Amino acid sequence: MPTLPEALSLAQQALESGDRSAAEDTYRQILQIVPDEPRALDGLGMLFFEAGQLDAAESHVRRAIAAWPRNPAFHNNLNLIYRQLGRHQEAVECCRKAVELDPGSGALRNALGVALQEAGLIEEAAASFRDSIARNAGQAEAHYNLARTLAALDKLEEATSAYRSTIQLAPADFEAQNNLGTLLELQGNFPEAMACYEAALACQPSSPQAHRNRALLRLLLGDFAQGWPEYEWRWRMPDVASPNYSESRWEGQPLAGRTVLLWAEQGIGDVMQFVRYAPLVKQAAGRVLLGAPASLHALLKSTPGVDRVVEGDAGGEPFDYQVPLLGLPVACGTTLDSIPAAIPYLFADPEVVARWRRELSGTSAFKVGIAWQGNPNFKGDKYRSMPLECFAPLANCDNVRLFSLQKGPGSEQLPALAERLRIVDLGPSLDEAAGAFVDTAAVMMNLDLVITSDTSIAHLAGALGVRVWVALQYAPDWRWLVDREDSPWYPTMRLFRQSRFAQWDDVFARIADELQSLSSRAAVN
Numbered sequence: 001m002p003t004l005p006e007a008l009s010l011a012q013q014a015l016e017s018g019d020r021s022a023a024e025d026t027y028r029q030i031l032q033i034v035p036d037e038p039r040a041l042d043g044l045g046m047l048f049f050e051a052g053q054l055d056a057a058e059s060h061v062r063r064a065i066a067a068w069p070r071n072p073a074f075h076n077n078l079n080l081i082y083r084q085l086g087r088h089q090e091a092v093e094c095c096r097k098a099v100e101l102d103p104g105s106g107a108l109r110n111a112l113g114v115a116l117q118e119a120g121l122i123e124e125a126a127a128s129f130r131d132s133i134a135r136n137a138g139q140a141e142a143h144y145n146l147a148r149t150l151a152a153l154d155k156l157e158e159a160t161s162a163y164r165s166t167i168q169l170a171p172a173d174f175e176a177q178n179n180l181g182t183l184l185e186l187q188g189n190f191p192e193a194m195a196c197y198e199a200a201l202a203c204q205p206s207s208p209q210a211h212r213n214r215a216l217l218r219l220l221l222g223d224f225a226q227g228w229p230e231y232e233w234r235w236r237m238p239d240v241a242s243p244n245y246s247e248s249r250w251e252g253q254p255l256a257g258r259t260v261l262l263w264a265e266q267g268i269g270d271v272m273q274f275v276r277y278a279p280l281v282k283q284a285a286g287r288v289l290l291g292a293p294a295s296l297h298a299l300l301k302s303t304p305g306v307d308r309v310v311e312g313d314a315g316g317e318p319f320d321y322q323v324p325l326l327g328l329p330v331a332c333g334t335t336l337d338s339i340p341a342a343i344p345y346l347f348a349d350p351e352v353v354a355r356w357r358r359e360l361s362g363t364s365a366f367k368v369g370i371a372w373q374g375n376p377n378f379k380g381d382k383y384r385s386m387p388l389e390c391f392a393p394l395a396n397c398d399n400v401r402l403f404s405l406q407k408g409p410g411s412e413q414l415p416a417l418a419e420r421l422r423i424v425d426l427g428p429s430l431d432e433a434a435g436a437f438v439d440t441a442a443v444m445m446n447l448d449l450v451i452t453s454d455t456s457i458a459h460l461a462g463a464l465g466v467r468v469w470v471a472l473q474y475a476p477d478w479r480w481l482v483d484r485e486d487s488p489w490y491p492t493m494r495l496f497r498q499s500r501f502a503q504w505d506d507v508f509a510r511i512a513d514e515l516q517s518l519s520s521r522a523a524v525n
Helices: 004-016 018-035 038-050 054-067 072-085 088-101 106-118 121-135 140-152 155-167 173-185 190-203 209-221 224-236 268-284 295-302 325-331 352-357 388-395 411-419 438-444 454-465 507-524
Strands: 255-263 285-291 308-311 321-324 366-371 400-404 422-427 449-452 467-470 495-498
Touching: 004 018, 004 038, 018 038, 038 054, 038 072, 054 072, 072 106, 088 106, 106 121, 106 140, 106 209, 106 321, 121 140, 140 155, 140 173, 155 173, 173 190, 173 209, 190 209, 190 467, 209 224, 224 325, 255 268, 255 325, 268 285, 268 295, 268 454, 295 308, 295 438, 325 352, 325 454, 352 438, 366 507, 388 400, 388 411, 388 507, 400 507, 411 422, 438 449, 449 454, 449 507, 454 495, 467 507, 495 507
Parallel strands: 255 285, 255 321, 285 308, 366 400, 366 449, 400 422, 449 467, 467 495
Antiparallel strands: none
């Protein structure tokens, strides 16, 4: 029988060679002879952890700590178990104890930072990562973790620097290259962002995430020839689901007499933007079905080129070919110069329009519909949406009356500001009975202007042919392109872009100046 040190060494050798079974047998043999041997308890506990047996893992590591309470590695291992169990505060306490026992360890401070981050203590996590780097500046992992934490705190310049440090230490770190590209793009540094995506793809050539990111940047820069085909990589993303259609995908070929299903794949705004392609499909096919959420059927039923609006799965109606709405630019070979922009292609119900004309007839002021909040579940919403307070300069314009088109998230801001900004809240009266956006579309037809954040309201106004101004973040969504005030997608749209990251004051100052001029001209006419 080997001595205890020899047995522990054999277990460690088995672990290093990947023989978990031999390591487990050795640890169990040790514990039969020395039931409270802490290193064997900890080692066996971590084997349980790797196997997903978390209760057994916790029990063994806690016994190890009881036998050797001043071993920082044991406390750190218990932290790993608690993190996996979702017991984040206990994980933090384990890490704090480990750091207390070995205050000079950069690795343990890095582990504490991770635990703090998962517990939602982001500022403290950033401080812990900085402490880790101060003790061991060569830890690429700590620089990477600091970068992610700073990005979550919207400290983008510092996060960018931390990612650069990560890459300097680990040039082949795919996540660092890809994430740095995203940060640089958000800050409007498009050439370097593209270089990062290229570097990420050099690390992982088949990464759907990096291909999608590069595709969206190409689209933003107007490179439709490369952007649209590469955007097909989105279907390989783990969080993107595709219906399991047996029918072939339509790729632009003539289909005389055949039926094609166009189906919605993303958000409501995307449906509104890309349903414009239906007439082009109709030219190639005998019949066109549009698969969309039931809530949108009333709005979409009169779309040119659509024979019938159905549920996303076609409601059991047979079809010969199918294509996702955002696959239509590829099928149709869309370039910047060939975007189908026959406006309007969405239409408000005439009876509802007439009803809202009567409702809004009580004022002779210049009528402006406003919306400020998109879907908060969208990852980038905090950059594209703005507080209602930003619209305050518009309320000071002469002969202007603001009408809120906001429904759902964001509307809770109205009670505190509606009176001061002289806003008429139409939200509670919109779309409750007739269907999503039916009332909203009719209201828009009775307004002089719509001013909105980058959300579905912008697409609806543009598709209706209503005059609409959109306030855009510094580096906007791909569809708004760069360095232009107009949109080739919507001829009646005007774009007002941030000149500085995350700053809306100058945007709304410009909007207010233009609105005052427009409303004054309207009053004279």
